[in-house]
Amino acid sequence: MKKLIAMLLLSIVVLAACGTGTSKEDKSSSKSDDKVLIMGTSADYKPFEYIDSAKSEEIIGFDIDLANALGEKLGYEIKVQDFEFSGLIQALKSGKVDLVLSGMSPTPDRKKNVDFSDIYYTAKDLVVTSKDSNIKSVEDLKGKTIGVQLGSIQAEAAEEIAKTVDVKVEKRDKIPELIQEIKAGRFDGAIIEDVVAKGYLSKDNKLASFDAAEANEDAGSAIAFPKDSELTDKFNAELKKMKENGELDKLIVKWFGN
Structure with missing residues (x-):
């Protein structure tokens, strides 16, 4: 009987060890989620971001292309979520999204709550x-x-x-x-x-x-990030490269024709 009990206990220990090993592997494989960024936008702002419902329900536009290009260069997959424009800053602050591209201008009030990249497009x-x-x-x-x-x-x-x-x-x-x-x-x-x-x-x-009379010196679009996010400098570095090598201009011509 003692021998049987000892064998049963040994089996339990071995099975527990196997289970622990599987758990660690699952946890390490989930780290791929670290390379997914949730981007908030307001998809009613053609050609920056919009839905061409005649073709699909996918959000497309200049900001979407820009985000995907920057994400690819940095090794991130960008997933886009649609919000009311007025709720984007709060979505960023509450952690619902990792960044915002939505033709957003870096006004002083917004800068109190979030950080911004360099300007990527200026309009009037x-x-x-x-x-x-x-x-x-x-x-x-x-x-x-x-x-x-x-x-x-x-x-x-x-x-x-x-x-x-x-x-x-x-x-x-x-x-x-x-x-x-x-x-x-x-x-x-x-x-x-x-x-x-x-x-x-x-x-x-x-x-x-x-x-319209230009009433605000902060005109221009920038990417918004949570305060003190390490993403700000990373995206700025790649954005600068895109400006210098002409990639950004190509996107501007594609979507704005100028």
């Missing part, structure tokens, strides 16, 4: 209106209602305009909502980044535009 703002509105300048907005995307740098620009022109500023979550409000006559205009606005202007001859 347009005021989009109905062609029959006879609104052709910022001064013509007096007594009017203008729309902006919630949480955007254009919202800040509108507030600056409102300091000198008596204009009512309304905010919406997505760019298409601003265009619909103009068409419905509820907004007299909307401030939208030029490369995004041109997409709507080219498809609708009832819309018109003019340059």
